[in-house]
């Protein structure tokens with residue numbers, strides 16, 4: 001099956017928070033990315049996750065990505081601590097490398113699957129709701 005994903009790259013700086021919030025509201029899913037070689041970028045993850053969930057609702061699928069996994073020698077953020085943060089916030093998590101392409105397709109395919117499952121659930125709900133018996137009008141008893 002082919003799925004088209006439209007990815008919008010928004011600014012990650014604190015000062016653009018109110019602008020990016022408007023993007024989250026309209027998104028089906030959100031990717032939050034930090035740099036495994038920059039501890040500070042990881043510290044910004046939790047506030048961003050809260051920000052996204054506040055704007056888009058708790059149920060929005062979020063994919064947390066730790067980029068630059070190819071730069072092992074300069075790593076400042078461990079896989080384990082990021083995994084823990086992802087677990088606590090109920091978000092998906094992968095380490096990736098935009099440089100080597102490691103896990104790029106895998107992580108986005110995973111997000112696409114989750115989005116499609118969610119869409120199926122919404123569709124199922126609609127079907128169930130429309131299957132409710134319609135009350136007859138008094139005149140037709």
Ligand SMILES: Nc1nc2c(ncn2[C@@H]2O[C@H](COP(=O)(O)OP(=O)(O)OP(=O)(O)O)[C@@H](O)[C@H]2O)c(=O)[nH]1
Nearest residue numbers: 009010011012067068069070071096097098099100
């Ligand atoms: N080794 C390595 N370098 C990377 C990787 N991803 C990005 N880079 C490098 O990191 C630098 C910053 O990448 P950008 O794509 O400009 O980062 P950005 O966060 O989009 O920056 P903004 O334009 O400020 O939003 C560039 O020199 C990239 O080549 C990666 O996975 N591994």
